[in-house]
Amino acid sequence: MGRRNTGGSGASTAAVFGEVLRHFREAEGLTQEGLAVRIPCDRSHIARVEAGTRVPQDTFAKTCDELLGTGGVLARLW
Numbered sequence: 001m002g003r004r005n006t007g008g009s010g011a012s013t014a015a016v017f018g019e020v021l022r023h024f025r026e027a028e029g030l031t032q033e034g035l036a037v038r039i040p041c042d043r044s045h046i047a048r049v050e051a052g053t054r055v056p057q058d059t060f061a062k063t064c065d066e067l068l069g070t071g072g073v074l075a076r077l078w
Contacts, residue, residue, distance in 0.1 A: 013077075014049075014052040014053070014054070014055050015052030016052075016077065017049070017052070017055075017056070017061075017074070017077050017078065018049050018050040018051055018052040019050075019052075020073065020074065020077060021046075021049060021050055021064060021074060022050045024064070024068040024069075024070050024073070024074070025046075025050075025064075025068060027068075028067075028068050028069070030068075032046040032047055032050070035064070035067065035068075038067050039060070039063055039064070039067070041060070056078070058075070058078055061074040061075045061077070061078040062074075062075050
């Protein structure tokens with residue numbers, strides 16, 4: 001999944017990644033802004049990833065795993 005979303009099956013994978021990220025973020029009680037500050041990145045980047053319109057870098061997935069305590073779920077999904 002290491003490339004930008006260009007449609008096809010990649011779009012589906014990006015959408016699933018975004019849904020899983022949103023689930024873990026909300027379970028931790030964080031807003032998009034709150035997560036963005038901790039990463040750090042722009043809130044709009046979080047919004048695009050969660051919407052499935054932006055494929056993140058692997059370091060983003062690993063950082064989110066650490067911050068959200070997912071046990072590596074996001075890195076494996078990436």
